């Protein structure tokens with residue numbers, strides 16, 4: 001069976017400011033990014049949905065030793081979306097000199113970053129970013 | 134399923150090596166073979182853990198080359214297994230199943246890695262290839278970054294001020310360095326203090342350099358045999374009592390990453406199969422890739438309650454002389470973390486402990502020992518219980 005949304009659809013959605021995912025007809029829960037089935041119950045009775053892109057930071061770090069191709073420092077966070085799922089992304093538009101736990105439970109809204117094709121990237125990648133509300 | 138025993142072990146010095154991955158593996162494996170009182174031609178299969186050999190040396194398909202290097206025969210299937218940092222333990226579990234099932238009588242397992250050949254920047258990039266490349270890697274996620282996020286979530290979830298948590302995390306590094314001093318094969322054989330950790334440079338807030346295990350080169354190997362064969366080969370076989378392996382998806386699917394569900398599942402399998410519970414374990418080599426990771430493992434393996442792991446450090450309960458000795462080898466932190474070999478290096482220590490061959494770091498009277506190996510973003514988790 002084919003994906004309703006694969007990663008390329010997800011990337012195109014991000015570029016248009018849309019957070020695309022699934023909602024399950026069996027359990028009613030959301031899956032984002034999309035999978036081949038519901039992330040909660042495994043059902044394939046799923047339909048496409050656009051999520052709000054709003055959530056709260058649950059945890060974060062400032063990366064100071066970066067992989068090849070990335071320039072530190074930058075903020076990496078895990079965000080709980082209004083609809084339930086979590087996403088990892090960079091927090092943009094704020095400095096990296098933060099007091100301890102400063103960003104915990106802060107409200108954020110979805111953004112994105114475009115990475116041109118590079119070695120070991122299998123083409124253009126659009127990554128998830130967040131801005132403080 | 135029949136009983137399976139360890140009949141031989143071998144390990145190189147962990148650290149920086151100018152030997153190739155095949156050469157390091159061959160040294161560890163030949164030591165294990167000689168330790169077993171068998172010859173290379175007695176081995177019926179090879180499962181070799183390796184994570185990044187291709188990036189490190191431009192070398193793929195190493196398993197058959199290792200079989201050939203060791204003088205094994207043409208009819209021996211040899212397989213590279215890859216489960217990121219858990220690769221070596223995945224290989225041992227596979228070897229166990231092949232012998233337990235009766236398909237083979239004698240199987241060689243282990244792993245090899247030469248991370249230092251890459252340099253920090255490429256190593257950090259390739260290690261992070263264990264993350265989801267579609268949705269996480271391109272945020273610049275790193276392994277220290279992931280465990281830094283875990284530490285901050287742990288602090289928030291259990292209401293432990295970060296200053297206090299950092300001090301307890303530093304005690305993990307101090308303990309494991311203290312143990313490493315007594316291990317001649319450890320990468321670091323030097324004691325450190327809490328201040329050494331807290332004064333080192335920040336890698337990913339709140340994790341500092343001495344909260345992190347090093348990049349390492351090394352190899353380790355283990356020979357498994359059926360009980361019947363083992364009794365012919367050795368007076369003191371160490372038996373594999375239970376094995377478990379669990380799997381989980383990318384971090385965004387795992388959500389509350391202070392609970393490593395794949396580990397909890399793997400440990401439950403291993404305890405059930407062994408007919409043992411956490412209180413029965415005398416010595417454990419667990420996956421302290423970062424100081425916070427050791428605290429999570431105390432809890433996930435059932436040694437201490439969730440949120441109470443730091444009390445174990447306060448009370449010295451995981452010292453070599455404590456209630457349960459954790460990482461007497463020095464752990465990944467001081468012994469080193471030769472990725473694909475790490476699970477086999479843990480097995481090496483547990484088998485030596487159960488045989489009573491550990492000298493100054495011996496856990497007195499150890500009867501049951503456990504290994505705990507974590508791969509990728511908490512995605513592959515393997516637990517193996519050994520006993521005499």
Ligand SMILES: [Zn+2]
Nearest residue numbers: 024027038041
């Ligand atoms: Zn569902």
